[in-house]
Amino acid sequence: MMMDEAGAKALAQKILGLSQAESCTVSIDGGDDRHLRFAQNRATTSGAPSSRSVTVEAHFGQRSGSASGTDLSDDGLLALVRAAEDVAQRAPENPEFMPPLGPQTYGPTTAFADATANTTPAQLAAAVAPVLKDAAAKNLQASGFLDVGTGFSAFATSKGLFAYDRATSVLHTVSARTPDGTGSGWAGTTHVDFTKLDAAALGSVAIDKALRSQNPQPLEPGKYTVLLEPSAVSDLIGILIGDEFDQRSADEGRNFATKKGGGSLLGEKVFGDNVTIYSDPADPLAPGAVYSTDGLPTRKTMWVEKGVLRNLQCGRYWARKSGRAPVASPTTLTMEGGTTSLAEMIANVHRGLLFTRFWYIREVDPQTVLLTGLTRDGVFLIERGAITRPVHNFRFNESPVAMLNKVLAIGPTVRTYGEEGAGLPVAMPPLLVDDFTLSSTSDAV
Amino acid sequence: MAVVNRRSFLRRVSGCACATLLPSTLFLGERHAAAQEAVQGLDLSGKLRLADVALSLAKAQGASYADFRLCRYQTEYYEARERRLEESSIGFSAGFNVRVLLNGTWGYAGSPLATDDEVSAATVRALEMARAAARVESRPFVLEEIPAYRDRWDMPMQTDPFLISADLKISKLLEINEAALKSGANYATAALGFVRDEKFFASSRGSAIEQTRVRVLPDMEVTVIDQATGKFASVASLAAPRGAGYDYVQSYDFVGEAAKNAQNAREKLAAKPVEPGEYDLVLDPTNLWLTIHESVGHPTELDRALGWEANFAGTTFCTPDQLGKLRYGSELMTVIADRSQEGGLSTVGYDDDGVRSSGEEFPIIEKGIFQNYQMAIGQAQLIGRQKSNGCSFAEDWSCFPIQRMPNVSLQPNPQPCKLDDLIGDVRHGLYVVGNGSWSIDQQRHNFQFGGQLFYEIRHGKIAGMVRDAAYQGSTVEFWNSLAGLGDKSTYFLGGAPNCGKGQPEQSAPVSHGAVPALFRGVTVLNTERRDVA
Numbered sequence: 012m013m014m015d016e017a018g019a020k021a022l023a024q025k026i027l028g029l030s031q032a033e034s035c036t037v038s039i040d041g042g043d044d045r046h047l048r049f050a051q052n053r054a055t056t057s058g059a060p061s062s063r064s065v066t067v068e069a070h071f072g073q074r075s076g077s078a079s080g081t082d083l084s085d086d087g088l089l090a091l092v093r094a095a096e097d098v099a100q101r102a103p104e105n106p107e108f109m110p111p112l113g114p115q116t117y118g119p120t121t122a123f124a125d126a127t128a129n130t131t132p133a134q135l136a137a138a139v140a141p142v143l144k145d146a147a148a149k150n151l152q153a154s155g156f157l158d159v160g161t162g163f164s165a166f167a168t169s170k171g172l173f174a175y176d177r178a179t180s181v182l183h184t185v186s187a188r189t190p191d192g193t194g195s196g197w198a199g200t201t202h203v204d205f206t207k208l209d210a211a212a213l214g215s216v217a218i219d220k221a222l223r224s225q226n227p228q229p230l231e232p233g234k235y236t237v238l239l240e241p242s243a244v245s246d247l248i249g250i251l252i253g254d255e256f257d258q259r260s261a262d263e264g265r266n267f268a269t270k271k272g273g274g275s276l277l278g279e280k281v282f283g284d285n286v287t288i289y290s291d292p293a294d295p296l297a298p299g300a301v302y303s304t305d306g307l308p309t310r311k312t313m314w315v316e317k318g319v320l321r322n323l324q325c326g327r328y329w330a331r332k333s334g335r336a337p338v339a340s341p342t343t344l345t346m347e348g349g350t351t352s353l354a355e356m357i358a359n360v361h362r363g364l365l366f367t368r369f370w371y372i373r374e375v376d377p378q379t380v381l382l383t384g385l386t387r388d389g390v391f392l393i394e395r396g397a398i399t400r401p402v403h404n405f406r407f408n409e410s411p412v413a414m415l416n417k418v419l420a421i422g423p424t425v426r427t428y429g430e431e432g433a434g435l436p437v438a439m440p441p442l443l444v445d446d447f448t449l450s451s452t453s454d455a456v
Numbered sequence: 457m458a459v460v461n462r463r464s465f466l467r468r469v470s471g472c473a474c475a476t477l478l479p480s481t482l483f484l485g486e487r488h489a490a491a492q493e494a495v496q497g498l499d500l501s502g503k504l505r506l507a508d509v510a511l512s513l514a515k516a517q518g519a520s521y522a523d524f525r526l527c528r529y530q531t532e533y534y535e536a537r538e539r540r541l542e543e544s545s546i547g548f549s550a551g552f553n554v555r556v557l558l559n560g561t562w563g564y565a566g567s568p569l570a571t572d573d574e575v576s577a578a579t580v581r582a583l584e585m586a587r588a589a590a591r592v593e594s595r596p597f598v599l600e601e602i603p604a605y606r607d608r609w610d611m612p613m614q615t616d617p618f619l620i621s622a623d624l625k626i627s628k629l630l631e632i633n634e635a636a637l638k639s640g641a642n643y644a645t646a647a648l649g650f651v652r653d654e655k656f657f658a659s660s661r662g663s664a665i666e667q668t669r670v671r672v673l674p675d676m677e678v679t680v681i682d683q684a685t686g687k688f689a690s691v692a693s694l695a696a697p698r699g700a701g702y703d704y705v706q707s708y709d710f711v712g713e714a715a716k717n718a719q720n721a722r723e724k725l726a727a728k729p730v731e732p733g734e735y736d737l738v739l740d741p742t743n744l745w746l747t748i749h750e751s752v753g754h755p756t757e758l759d760r761a762l763g764w765e766a767n768f769a770g771t772t773f774c775t776p777d778q779l780g781k782l783r784y785g786s787e788l789m790t791v792i793a794d795r796s797q798e799g800g801l802s803t804v805g806y807d808d809d810g811v812r813s814s815g816e817e818f819p820i821i822e823k824g825i826f827q828n829y830q831m832a833i834g835q836a837q838l839i840g841r842q843k844s845n846g847c848s849f850a851e852d853w854s855c856f857p858i859q860r861m862p863n864v865s866l867q868p869n870p871q872p873c874k875l876d877d878l879i880g881d882v883r884h885g886l887y888v889v890g891n892g893s894w895s896i897d898q899q900r901h902n903f904q905f906g907g908q909l910f911y912e913i914r915h916g917k918i919a920g921m922v923r924d925a926a927y928q929g930s931t932v933e934f935w936n937s938l939a940g941l942g943d944k945s946t947y948f949l950g951g952a953p954n955c956g957k958g959q960p961e962q963s964a965p966v967s968h969g970a971v972p973a974l975f976r977g978v979t980v981l982n983t984e985r986r987d988v989a
Contacts, residue, residue, distance in 0.1 A: 012569070047589055048959050050764040057589035059581040060566040060854040060960075064549065077545040081568035094546055101622040102544040103630075132588030140592050147594075154767035156959040184959075186767040197767075263643065264681040264688060271686040370770070373893040375906060375926060375983045378688065383904050383926075385897045406895075406902055406928070408983065430768065450981065451928055455770070455899035 012041045012063040013128075014163055016175040022065075022083070023167035029092040032069035032099060035169040036111050036306075039065050042162030047135040050154040052143050057132065069095040070111070073104040107328045109305070111168035117308050120176050122298040122436070124204035127179035128161040134205070135159065138183075142214030146187050151221050153214065155185035159205055166306045174302040180436075181205050182428065185214050186388060187221035188456075194227075194401070195456050196220025197368055197388035199242065201428045201436060203298065220367060220389040227401040229452050230392065236363035236419070237447040238356055238393065241427035244439040246369045247382070248288060248346055249432025251411040252314055255380050258325035262333060267380045267412050268323060275323065282318040282415035285349070289313045290341035296426045296438035299343025307339040314341075315415075341435060348424030348440035356420050356443045358396040363443075364405075365391040365398060372431045380410045384431065385453055404456070405449040417445040498526070498570070500656075500666065507658035509572050510554045513579045515660060519586075521557040521599055522579075523659040523810065526550075526570060527853040530618060530652040536629035537645050538637065544622065551853035554579045558586035560596020566854040597834045600843045602811060604662030609805025609814065611669045612798070613701035617650040618670075620702045628705070632676055632714045639718035641678040642688075646714070648705065649673035649953075655808075663810040671801060671965055672704050673697045673953050676714060680721040689725040689923070691717040691908055694742045694890050696950045697965065698799045720909060723921050730910060730925040732982045736885035737927060738878045741942075741970035743888045743907050744866070745950025748968045751931040752784075752791050753864040755900035756820050757847075758829035762838060769957045770898025773931070774826060776839040782826040785935030790867040791821040793830060795846060800863035801951045801965035806846070808857035809833040813846030820864060824936075832859040851962035858958045865949075865969030869941035878940045878974045885913040886925060886980060893926070904928045906983070924984040940974030947971050 014022070023037045041063030048056045065088070066079040076098025080091045135157050146153035163177040184199030198216035202208050239247075261268035261275035268276045291311040292299040303309050305327055313321040322338050330337040357365070372384030386404045393399070422441035429437070498506070507524040514522035531547040551568035552575060563586025565578040629646040636644035651671040658664045674695045681688040693713055698704050739747065759765055760772040774782065795804050795813035805814045809832055819827045829839070832848035849860035879887060892906020910925040911918045951967035 012567070044960070045585065046960065047585075047592075049592060050766055051595075051762070053594045054561055054589040054592045055764055056562050056564070056856045056858075057585040058564040058566070058856055059578075059585050060553075060564075061568070061578075062551075062566075062854055063568055075544070077543075078547065079545070080548040081550050082548065091548075098544050098546055098622065101626075103541050103626065105540050105542070107540060107542075132585050133591075136588045136591040143592050143594075152763060152766070154763065156767060158960065184767055188763070188766055188771075192771070195766075264683055264686065265643070265679055265690075269686050269688075271684075273683055370898050371895040373895045375893045375904075376924070377690075379984075381983055383893060383895045385895065385902065387898055404897065404902075406897070406904060408904075408981070450904075451902060451979075453897040453899075453902035454773075454930070455897035455901050 012061045013043060013161055014039065014041060019163065019165035019175050020173055023165055023173065026065065026067060026088055026092060027167060027169050029089055030069065030169060032071055032096050034070040034111050036068045037065065037167045040162065040164040042160055044158060044160045045130065045132055045135060046156065046158035047139060048156050049139060049143065051152050052147050065091065067092050067095040069099040071099050073106065073108040074099050074102045075105065075108060076102050109327045111170045112172050112306050113170040114172050115174065115306060115308050117174055117301040118293055120301055121293050122178040122203050124179050127159055127181055127203065127205040130159045130205045138208065138210040141211040142185055145214055146218055149218055149222065151187045151189060151218055153185060153187050156182065157210065158182045166302060168306065172306045174306050176301050178300065179203055181208050183208055183210055183213055184428065185217040187217040189221055189225055192456055194221045194225035195388045196224055199428045200426060202426065224389050224401040227390065227403050230402040232405060232449040232451050234446045234448055236360055237444050238360065238363060238365045239442045239444060240367055241425050241439040241441055242368045242429045243366045244346065244442050245427050245437040246372055246429035246431040247411040247414065248439060249344060249429065249435065249437060250372060250382065251380060252288060252341060252344055253433030253435065256314060256323045258323035258338065259329040261323055267378065268320060276320050277323060279320055280318050281320045282315055283418050284318045285418055285421055286315050286318050286415045287347035288315040289345055290343050291345060292342055294343055294345050294438060296424065297343045297345055297436035299436055303339035303342055307337055309339050309342050312338060312341065343436045344433060345438040346424060346440055349421030351420045351422055353422055353441055356422060356441065357393055357398060359420065360393040361395060363393045365393055368429060369431055375408065380412045381408060382410060383408050404453040406451045406453055407448060408450045409448045414444055414447065419443040419445050503656045504658065504664060506552065506570060506572065506575050509575045510579045511658065511660050513576060514556045514583065517583050519556040519558045519583065521660055523555050523657065525553045525808065525853060526656040528654040529852060532618065532650040534625050534629055535645065535647040536633050538633055538643060539630065541626055549852065553853050554582045555856060556582045556586055557597060557599065558583055559590055560598065561586045561590045561593040562597060563589065564856050598837065599834050600836060602661050602809065602833065605806065605810065605812060606664050607805065608666045611699055611803065613670055615702040617672060617702040618652060632710045635711045636678040636714040636718045639715040640680065640722055641718035642681045643679040644714065646676035657806065657808065657810050659810050665806050665810060667805055669699055669804060670701060671697060671953065672700050674705060674710065676710060678714060678717045678721050680718065680725055682725060687725060689721045691721045691724060692890065697801060697953045698951065699801050699803050700799050724909065724923050727921040727923040729984055730922040730980060730982050732980055734977050735980045736882045737975045737978045738882060738885060738887045738913065739973050739975065740887065740889040741946065741948035741972055742890050742950060744970040744973055745968035746891045746894055747905055748864060748866055748970055749952065749966065750894060750896045751900060751903055751934065752820065753861045753968065755931065756829050757859055758831045758835050758839065759859040761829060762835065765957065768959050773899050773901055778826055780825065780827060783824055783936065784821050784826045784932060785824045786938040787823050788869065788938050788941045789821055789824045789935055790819060791864060792867055793818050793820050793862045793864050795862045797863045797967065797969065799949050800967040801953065802861060802863045802967060807848040808850045809844060809848040811844045811846040811848065813862065816846050818845055830859060830861060832857065835859065849964050851964060855962050858962065860957065860964045861955065861966045863967045863969065866971060868944040868947050868971045871943065873941060873943045875942060875946060875972045878942065878972055879913055879918065880916040881940055881974060882913045883915055887911040887913055887918060901930050903931065924982050926981045926983050928979045928981060934975060934978065937976045937978065938973055939976050942971035942973065
C-alpha cells in the first residue's frame with residue numbers, strides 16, 4: 012500500500028507526537044506487488060500482495076526498545092507507541108546507544124518509474140506469453156517469475172530528521188529445460204522501468220542455453236580458468252561486500268580484513284589492480300535507496316579502488332569509538348567494467364569454462380571468506396578460443412577475496428540479478444578468472 | 457531452496473517480523489493487551505463475516521474454489537552482545553489473503569487492512585490476476601475433494617512465552633554471555649525469539665478452522681580470537697528452535713553450554729587440521745537433522761518433481777516413476793513425515809489448504825525404499841494418487857500457500873544402540889557435532905556439509921578435535937552407506953525456522969528428528985586448503 016511523501020510525513024509526525032519517550036524514531040514502509048509465476052509452460056500462481064507497517068523505537072537515556080505493527084488506526088498507533096516505550100523502559104542501559112540523528116540532506120530518488128507503478132496484470136501476462144510460446148515451439152519447458160513492485164519507505168526522528176524514498180522494481184527470471192531433463196538454461200535481470208524489460212529476449216537467452224546445454228559430459232574437477240557471467244559475479248561480490256565488509260568485526264579480529272597483529276587492512280592493497288567496486292545511489296544502471304540504517308544518507312562510496320580497500324561498513328557507534336565517519340550500509344552495488352567483450356574473452360581462453368549462474372552458496376570459512384556453491388543452468392567448456400561443448404555442473408570451493416586477485420579480464424558492466432547475492436540492485440561485468448577451484452562434479456541439470 | 461542464508465541466525469531472526477513482549481506487571485500487561493486488541497479485534501463471527509465477503513464475491517464472479525486466511529503474528533526478540541542488550545523488540549503483524557481458482561487459474565491478493573471494503577477490493581484483485589494469467593494457462597488446475605472442517609486447534613504448550621517477563625529473558629541472555637566470557641570467549645552473542653502464529657482459514661468448500669501455534673527460537677554463539685596470528689574460531693549453540701513454550705528455554709542449559717562452547721572454541725582454534733580423505737562418519741543428530749532436511753526432505757517434494765520450482769528451488773532426482781522402487785538408502789533408513797510431533801515446528805492440526813494434517817503420518821522412505829511425496833492440493837492426481845497429504849504452508853498473510861515440509865524425521869533403530877556403540881564400530885573416522893555450512897545442488901544430488909565440532913575417531917575411540925572439515929557426497933550413495941543407527945533413547949529434534957522456497961520466496965519453519973548415525977566411506981575435505989578437492 013503506497014504512501015506519498017506528504018502522507019508518510021504526516022503519519023510520522025502524528026506518531027512522534029504520541030511519543031512520551033526522551034527520543035524516538037519512526038520507520039514506515041509498504042508497497043504493492045503484482046507477479047506472475049509460471050512453470051512447465053503454464054501459469055502456476057499470480058498474485059497481488061500489498062503491505063504496510065510501522066516500527067517505533069523509543070529511547071529513555073541509554074535504554075531503547077522497538078515495536079512494529081500493521082495496524083495504522085489511531086488506537087493501533089497509540090498502542091504501538093506505548094508498547095515501544097514499555098519495551099524500552101524494561102531494557103537495561105546500552106552503553107553503545109546512539110541518539111537519533113537530526114536533519115540530513117539526501118540526494119534525489121532515481122529508482123522510480125511511473126510505467127512500473129502503473130503496470131497491469133494483463134501486461135505481465137502479455138510479457139511472458141511470447142516466452143512460453145517460443146519454448147513450446149522448441150519443445151522446451153519454460154519456468155519463470157515476473158514481478159513488478161512499487162514500494163516506499165520513510166524514516167523520522169524526534170530530532171527533526173525526515174527521510175522518504177520510493178522505488179519501483181521489475182524482476183524477471185526465466186528457465187528453460189528440455190523434456191528429457193538433460194538441458195537447462197537460465198536468464199534473469201531486474202529493472203527500475205517496466206518499459207525497459209525485454210522479456211522475450213531474456214527468454215531467448217534461456218532457450219538458447221537449454222538447447223546448447225543438452226547432454227552434458229562430465230569433466231574432471233580441479234582448478235580452471237572460468238568465465239563468470241554477470242549474474243554469477245553479482246552473487247560472489249554481493250556476498251563479499253554485503254556480508255563481510257564490516258569495520259567492527261575487522262577491528263575486533265574476526266574478519267577477512269583483520270590485520271595480523273591487530274587493526275584492519277583499510278587502505279591496503281587487498282585485491283588486484285583491475286578491481287574497483289562501489290555503491291552509488293544515483294548509479295545510472297543500478298540506482299539505490301537514498302538513505303540507509305539510522306537515516307544515514309547514502310553517498311557514492313568506494314569499497315575497493317584499483318585493488319585498495321577503501322571503506323568497510325561502519326555503524327555510528329563504532330565510528331565514534333574508532334574515530335571514523337560512519338559508512339552507511341550499501342543500498343546498491345556496482346563493479347567497474349572493462350572493455351573486453353564476452354566474445355573476446357572466450358577467444359583468449361585456451362581451456363576453460365563458462366558459468367551462467369550459481370546456486371546455494373554458503374560460507375565455509377569466515378576467516379578467508381571461503382564459499383561453497385554450485386554452478387547451474389549452463390556450463391560450457393571453452394577450448395582454443397571457442398565454446399566446444401556443454402559439461403556437467405560443478406561444486407566450487409573458492410573465496411571472492413582470492414578470486415579478485417586472479418581476474419584476467421573484465422567485460423562491460425550491465426544491470427544484472429543473482430539469486431544468491433546481497434539482494435540489492437547490482438550492476439556487474441562478466442569476469443575472466445584464473446585458477447577457480449572446482450572440488451567435485453554434480454549430476455544435477 | 458533450503459535453510460535460508462549464510463548470514464548469522466541472529467540476524468535472520470532479527471530480520472523476520474519477530475517480536476512481542478508481554479511484560480510481567482499487570483499495568484504493562486494491560487497496555488500490551490490494548491496493543492493486541494488493536495491488531496486482533498475479531499471474534500469468530502467477525503472472521504466468518506469477512507470470509508463471506510471474499511468467498512461470496514469470488515463465487516459470484518465464477519471462481520470454482522476460493523479460500524480466505526486471516527493471520528496474526530505476535531513476535532518478540534531479544535539479543536545480547538557480550539554484557540549489553542543489543543536489541544529488544546516486539547511486533548504485531550496482521551492481515552488477510554484471498555485465493556481464487558478461476559477457470560483453472562490461480563489468483564490471489566493479500567492486505568494488512570482487514571475491512572469489508574478492502575477484503576472486497578482484494579478479492580477483485582485476485583480475480584483480476586487470475587483472469588490475466590489465464591492467457592498463459594495451458595493446463596487448468598483441478599482440485600480434489602477436500603472434506604469441510606469446522607474446528608479449532610491450539611498447540612499444546614506448558615508456559616506461554618508471551619506471559620514471561622522481559623526481565624527474565626534479558627537476564628537469561630546476559631547470564632549466558634557472562635558464562636561464555638568468564639570461560640574465555642572474546643565475544644559472545646545470545647538471542648531469544650518468540651512467535652505466536654494465529655490463523656483463521658475458511659474455504660468455499662465449507663471449512664472454518666482456527667489454529668494457534670507458538671515457536672521458540674533460541675541462539676547463541678561464542679568467538680575466540682588469537683590476535684598474534686589473526687585467527688579466530690566460533691562455536692554456535694546446538695539448541696534447536698521448537699514449537700514450544702517458555703518451559704523449553706527453562707529446561708535447556710544454555711549457561712552451561714555457553715561456558716563449554718568457549719572452551720570448545722579455544723580447543724577448535726588450536727586443533728590440528730583434518731587430513732582430507734575418506735572417513736567413516738558418525739553424525740550426531742545435531743548435525744544429521746539438516747542433512748535429512750536437504751537430502752531427504754527437499755528431494756521428495758512433489759512440486760519439485762512436477763517442475764514447478766525449476767526456476768528457483770530446483771527439481772529433484774526423485775521422479776514419480778521411482779515411487780515404491782528407488783532404493784534411497786540402506787534397510788536401516790525409515791523416514792516419516794508427520795505434523796503431530798511434540799515440539800515440531802511443522803506440527804499443526806490443518807495445513808494452509810485446510811487439509812487435516814494432525815495424526816496423518818506417512819512414510820517418505822520405508823526400509824530404504826522411496827514411498828511417498830509430500831503434497832499440497834491440486835497435485836496428487838498428477839501422479840495418480842487420490843489426495844493431498846496435508847503439506848501446504850504459507851509464510852504469512854501476504855503469501856500463496858505452496859507445498860512445504862511437515863516434520864520429516866529419521867526413525868530410530870528398533871534394536872538397542874547408543875552413540876558409543878556407533879563410535880566403537882569405527883576404525884578411522886570422524887564424529888561430527890552441530891551444523892556448519894550447508895549446500896546442495898538444485899536436484900539434490902551433490903552436497904557439502906560442515907559442522908560445529910569435529911572429533912577424530914581411531915580404533916573405536918574419540919582421539920581429539922580436528923578443524924576445517926566438511927563432508928561431501930551424493931544423496932543416494934550416501935544414504936546407502938548408512939551402516940548404524942542410534943535407538944530411540946538417542947533421538948533429537950532439530951529444526952530450522954527459515955527454510956526458503958517459492959517465488960516470491962517464502963520462509964517456513966520445519967523440524968527434523970534424528971538419531972546418531974554411522975555412514976561408511978564418506979569424502980572429507982580440509983576447507984582451509986586452497987586445493988579443496
